[in-house]
Amino acid sequence: METQYQELINKLNPKYLKLNEPLALHTTVGIGGPADIWYEAQSTPEFIEVINLARRLQIPVTILGRGSNVLISDEGIRGLVIKNGSKNIIIGQEVPIKETEELEEEMERIEYRWASDNQKGTFKYEFKDLDYDESNQPRIEVKIDSGVDMAFAINFLITKGITGLQWYARIPGNMGGWIYNNVHGGTHFINELVKSVDVLSDNGAVVTLKASDLNFGYDKSRFHNSNEVILSVTLNLFRGDKEKAKYVALEWAKRKAIQPHRSTGSVFKNISKDDQIRLNYPTASIGYIIEHVIKFTGFKIGDAGVSKAHHGFIENFGKATAKDYISVIREIQKAVYKANGLKLHPEIFLLGFKKEEISDII
Ligand SMILES: Cc1cc2nc3c(=O)[nH]c(=O)nc-3n(C[C@H](O)[C@H](O)[C@H](O)COP(=O)(O)OP(=O)(O)OC[C@H]3O[C@@H](n4cnc5c(N)ncnc54)[C@H](O)[C@@H]3O)c2cc1C
Incomplete structure (x- = not known):
């Protein structure tokens, strides 16, 4: 493997290459051991070339976006960890009105599970008053590279009079990460807006996939099961x-600001509507269960603990390790199972772990 590593390293621009780079520096939660080879490609053609070369050399490849939905092992990740640093946003043509109607018809509508508990507890913010329908507005195509930071894209596009992303203000992430997990803001999912995605396929070819090929669902896309x-x-x-749109984006961001940034977002999938009704809970939100059912406010292992601002988030309060973080997940799961028989499932992505380290929590 050393020769293969060397061959790859020789081809990379030393300015954007780091060996044994701590991945904690590249995640919002600030946790993660070293990547053998860390590289930030400066253009999409370079991103493709490096991934294809690493694959040809049989070096494992991991893609990272903003690192806001991942927990990375303390041992780090072997092989190449690569980020697309390409930041193009190309504003295209207005879509003819007939096509707009077809798009509305074809669009897959996913039942949202976002729910607030505005009666009691810390999860008090509400978004419904900000919601409105834009479907009668003219459409315009915009092509965004997977490396684009979406906080930038939202502001940039609104200043150009292009709207539709305001519901996602203050959700961290790059375009690639947003698509990978079908990001959702309140009642909206990004799949509502997707026309197509250009991908690098397993065999090294660039292919354009239509929205209907992407198998979007709640926190789900075809990319979970593809390379x-x-x-x-x-x-x-x-x-x-x-x-x-500008007002909504600012207000949305203000309300979301209480969520702790040094985290991985909501750690667990919300419970189903059926379970919520059966258990007579006012919301399907995991934050409610953690705060009011198992009463884990302030629960901590090492420096990883339940956030007091939003109980569905596990925060890094200092120098938390991945081991601490996993232990908090495990203890929450055990307590919830004991209280109501439900097995909670993480919705974050666990990278670099050995199977046996996480098999009981996934
Ligand atoms: C404070 C906070 C608030 C959040 N609020 C929300 C919210 O309201 N709604 C919501 O849906 N999420 C939320 N999240 C979760 C997170 O922001 C989203 O899931 C986001 O889509 C992750 O994007 P990313 O670029 O950070 O992806 P990463 O965390 O870097 O990666 C996530 C997964 O996508 C894969 N991936 C990334 N880029 C590519 C690519 N180009 N090609 C193939 N695979 C790729 C990675 O390998 C990894 O498996 C929140 C997180 C935080 C920390």
Whole structure:
């Protein structure tokens, strides 16, 4: 493997290459051991070339976006960890009105599970008052590279009078990561806007996939079960009300600001509607169960603990390790199972772990 590593390293631009790079520096939660080889490609063609070369050399490849939905092992990740640093946003043509209607018809609607408990507890923010329908506005195509930071994209596009992403303000992540897990803001899912995705397939070819090929669901896309790499995404956005979208984005971001950033987002999938009704809970939110059912406010192992601002988040309060983080997940699962018989499932991505370290929690 050493010769293969060397062959890959020789081909990389030393300016953007780091060996044994701590991945904690590349995740919002600030946890993660070293990557053997860390590389930030500067363009999509370079991203493709490096991944294809590593694959040819049989070096394992892991893609990272903003690192906001992952927990990386303390041992780090073997092989190449690569990020797309390409940041193009290409504004295209307005979509003819007939096609707009077809898009609305074809769009897969996913039942949202977002729920607040605005009666009691810490999870008090509400978004419903900000929601509105833009479907009668003209559409416009925008192609966004997977490496684009979406906080930047939202602001950039709104200033150009292009709307549709305002519901996702203050959700960290890059375009690639957003598609990988079908990011959701309140009642909206990003799949509502996706026209197509350019991917690097397993055999090294670039292929354009239509939205209907992407198997989008709640926290789900075809990319969970494929080796494809997301290169760029074409969204059908709106020539909507710029001032309204700007207001919603700012207000949305303000309300979301209470969520702790040094985290991986919501750790567990919400419970199903059926379980919520059966258990007579006011919400399907895991935060409610952690705060009010198992009463884990303040629960901590090492520096990893339940966030007091939002009980569905596990925060790194200092120098938490992945081991601490996993132990908190495990203790929450055990307590919830004891209280109501439900097995909670993590919705974050666990990278670099040995099977036996995590088999009981996934
Ligand atoms: C404070 C906070 C708030 C959050 N709020 C929300 C929210 O409201 N709604 C929501 O849905 N999520 C939320 N999240 C979770 C997270 O922001 C999203 O899941 C986001 O989509 C992750 O994007 P990323 O670029 O950080 O992906 P990463 O965490 O870097 O990667 C996630 C997965 O995607 C894969 N991946 C990334 N890029 C590519 C690519 N180009 N090709 C193939 N695979 C790729 C990675 O290998 C990994 O398995 C929140 C997280 C935090 C920390």
